[in-house]
Amino acid sequence: MNILLLGSGGREHAFAWKLSQCANLGNLYIAPGNAGTAQCGENVDLNPLDFDAVLAFCQEKKIDLILPGNEDPLVAGIVDYMQVHGIAVAGPDQYAATLEGSKDFAKAFMMRHGVPTAAYRSFNADNLHEGKTFLTTMAPPYVLKADGLAAGKGVIITEDLAEAQAVLDDMIAGAKFGKASSTVVIEEFLHGIEISCFAVSDGQTWRMLGSAKDYKRIGEGDTGPNTGGMGAISPVPFANEAFMQKVAERIAGPSFEGMKKEGHPFKGFLFMGLMNCGGEPKVIEYNVRMGDPETEALFPRLRVNMVDLVNAIANGGLESVVMDMDPRTAATVFLVSAGYPGDIEKGKPMLIPEAGAQTHFFHAGTKLTAEGVVTNGGRVLAITSLSQDMALAAEISLHAAEEVKYEGKNYRRDIGKDLLKLQHESI
Ligand code: AMP
Ligand code: GLY
Numbered sequence: 001m002n003i004l005l006l007g008s009g010g011r012e013h014a015f016a017w018k019l020s021q022c023a024n025l026g027n028l029y030i031a032p033g034n035a036g037t038a039q040c041g042e043n044v045d046l047n048p049l050d051f052d053a054v055l056a057f058c059q060e061k062k063i064d065l066i067l068p069g070n071e072d073p074l075v076a077g078i079v080d081y082m083q084v085h086g087i088a089v090a091g092p093d094q095y096a097a098t099l100e101g102s103k104d105f106a107k108a109f110m111m112r113h114g115v116p117t118a119a120y121r122s123f124n125a126d127n128l129h130e131g132k133t134f135l136t137t138m139a140p141p142y143v144l145k146a147d148g149l150a151a152g153k154g155v156i157i158t159e160d161l162a163e164a165q166a167v168l169d170d171m172i173a174g175a176k177f178g179k180a181s182s183t184v185v186i187e188e189f190l191h192g193i194e195i196s197c198f199a200v201s202d203g204q205t206w207r208m209l210g211s212a213k214d215y216k217r218i219g220e221g222d223t224g225p226n227t228g229g230m231g232a233i234s235p236v237p238f239a240n241e242a243f244m245q246k247v248a249e250r251i252a253g254p255s256f257e258g259m260k261k262e263g264h265p266f267k268g269f270l271f272m273g274l275m276n277c278g279g280e281p282k283v284i285e286y287n288v289r290m291g292d293p294e295t296e297a298l299f300p301r302l303r304v305n306m307v308d309l310v311n312a313i314a315n316g317g318l319e320s321v322v323m324d325m326d327p328r329t330a331a332t333v334f335l336v337s338a339g340y341p342g343d344i345e346k347g348k349p350m351l352i353p354e355a356g357a358q359t360h361f362f363h364a365g366t367k368l369t370a371e372g373v374v375t376n377g378g379r380v381l382a383i384t385s386l387s388q389d390m391a392l393a394a395e396i397s398l399h400a401a402e403e404v405k406y407e408g409k410n411y412r413r414d415i416g417k418d419l420l421k422l423q424h425e426s427i
Contacts, residue, residue, distance in 0.1 A: 001307055002026040002062055005041070006048035007069030008034050009228075010334070010364035010382040011292035014299040015069060016040035017362070018306035025307050029061065035373045036363025048073045051081045058087050065090060067310050071289050074268075075101035075149060088314035092288050095264040099255075099286040103154075103185045104147045106286050113258035115251055117283040120187035122147070128172050132165045134186060140164075141189045146171055148180030152226065157189070190275040190282055193422075195236050196294050197244070197272045197281075199252040200309065202318035203265030206256045208248050209302070210325055211239040212294035213419065218341055220414040227341045228379050231415035232332040233390060234297035235325075237423050238276060247272065247281050255286070267313050293332050296362045296382040301326040331393035332384040333401050333415050337365070338408030340378035348375040351405040358393075359385045359400050375406055390416050 001024055005015055013036035019025050020040035028041030031048055046057055049072060058066065066082060066089045068074050077094035091097070098105045104122045109115075123131030135142055142164035146154030154177050156167050171181035198209035212234035218224040239247075251272055259266040271287035271294075290298075304323040312318040337344040346365070350373045355361050362384065365377020381404060385396035394416040401411050 001064045001311060003028050003065050003067055003307070003310070004054070004058060004061075004063045005030045005033075005037070005067045005069060006054075006073055008032050008037070008364075009069065009292050010362040010379065011290055011295040012069040013037050013040070013362040013364070014295045015067065015290075015306070017360070018299055018302070018304075019310075022305050022307040024305070026064070027061065029057075029063070031057075034363045034376065035366040035368040036361070038368050048078075049076055051076075051078060054078070055082065055085055055087065058082075064088065065310060065314055067091070069289065070292075071097065071100050071149070071287060074288055090310040090313040091268040092266050093264055095262070096259050096266045096268075097288045100288045101149060102147050103145045103285070104183050107185055107187070109258060110283060113254045113261075115254050115258070115283055116281065118143070118188040118190050120185050122183055122185050123168065123172065124183045125172055128169065131168050131172075131184070131186065135161060135164050135168065138186070138188070143187045143189050144168060144171065145185040145187065146177040146181035147183035147185060148177070150177040150180045152228065153177070154180060190277055190284065192275040192277040193238065194284065195239055195274050195276055195281075196291050197239070197247045197251075197274055198290065198294070198298065199248075199256070199270045199272070200313065200318070201256050201266050201268065201270065202312045202316050203260070203267040204316060205319045206252060207318065207323065208244065208252060209269070210234060210298055211236045211244065212291065212297050214291060214294055215412060215415055218412075220412050222418075225341055227336070229291070229293040230334045230336070230412045232293045232297035232330075233394075233416045233419055234294065234301060234330045237390065237419050243276065243279065243281065247274065251281060251283060269313075292364075293334055293382050296360075296384050297330040297332040300360050300384050300386060301328065301330050326386065328386045328388055329390040329393050330384050330386050331390060331397050331416050332382050333394070333397040333411050334364070334379050335381045335383065335401055335404060335409055335411045336379050337375055337377070338410060340410065344378050345408070346374070346376050348406045348408060350374060350380075352381070353400075353403045356385075356396065356400065358387060358396055359383065361400075361404075380406070380409075391420055
């Protein structure tokens with residue numbers, strides 16, 4: 001089977017790595033890819049959002065399946081577009097992808113299908129004034145979310161009522177996030193610990209894929225600005241069998257059933273961003289693809305023929321895909337560039353040693369040049385190690401992090417420490 005994988009992050013390197021281990025993989029192309037994906041297949045200079053160009057490439061190279069790594073092509077309707085041309089895509093159609101593309105749609109969907117989530121109301125230019133009054137009826141902190149995709153920056157949380165009202169005004173009237181904030185969701189603040197849970201469906205059957213915790217802030221102790229993700233742990237210790245059963249029964253099941261009822265059976269990976277509210281999972285957001293860096297932690301644990309899995313997503317047959325999880329814990333530490341998540345410099349030469357037996361290097365912002373591998377983005381390299389023991393897994397990744405060399409290297413040294421503390425507290 002010939003596959004075209006879309007994207008260039010650590011998640012895509014993890015996908016490419018899993019695919020490249022399958023005997024039934026034909027040619028693998030990655031658009032645009034990075035220095036890591038180049039070791040698993042052929043990188044191609046294609047814009048994933050230029051559907052005409054993607055189609056022409058698929059026809060020329062006899063691609064059997066397109067696998068989008070991130071949400072942009074899915075939300076833009078790549079599945080519907082390619083279906084017309086007879087090319088299979090492992091992902092949800094545009095309607096189902098709106099679960100990620102519109103927070104207002106996702107909230108209304110959850111209400112329709114009884115999926116637990118924070119109480120909310122949506123506002124736009126027509127009822128902006130009402131929105132400001134509505135805020136006065138809520139208890140702080142106030143949570144305001146731009147409806148559309150805003151590159152992970154569309155959520156504003158503030159303790160201050162006047163500021164919340166000003167932000168609402170700025171989002172709707174001031175178009176703070178452009179069209180993405182012409183509608184704003186105001187929702188109840190959920191107290192608890194965040195967790196990412198994953199499931200996969202071929203539109204008929206579905207399976208859980210496990211849990212991971214993402215470390216979003218740049219600084220140790222969860223301080224400083226948000227990033228794309230500085231590390232991950234999988235599985236999450238508090239996500240025990242009872243908790244995961246609730247996630248499956250109350251969230252994944254009704255979500256997949258809901259999409260089926262609405263005439264758009266969900267085919268793809270479903271990322272459930274949840275808050276664990278005293279043992280009760282509630283949805284913060286849906287994503288219609290795998291997470292980054294969660295994938296870099298989860299995939300080394302996932303025992304499956306990835307070609308079979310993505311083929312099943314697009315063409316059915318998930319019930320016969322053999323799948324299980326390495327019970328060890330994976331700890332991922334993301335190496336980033338100096339200045340990230342602000343301005344960064346690219347092109348720093350890198351020295352990457354051989355990974356140890358328990359360790360995987362997943363490239364993100366890297367590029368292969370005539371002079372060797374150089375940095376090419378904010379998040380540079382995800383280092384994942386596996387161990388029976390979470391603290392040891394993190395330690396092995398940190399040791400490897402020291403060995404990788406490039407100018408301006410930065411990373412968090414506290415990945416998993418909060419979970420360790422929680423574990424001890426609950427004993
Ligand atoms: P999102 O872009 O939806 O993932 O939101 C960004 C971050 O805001 C989440 O990762 C949470 O940390 C936080 N957040 C979003 N919604 C809520 C909520 N209702 N209550 C508490 N925190 C929230
Ligand atoms: N790790 C969060 C995301 O992939 O959106």
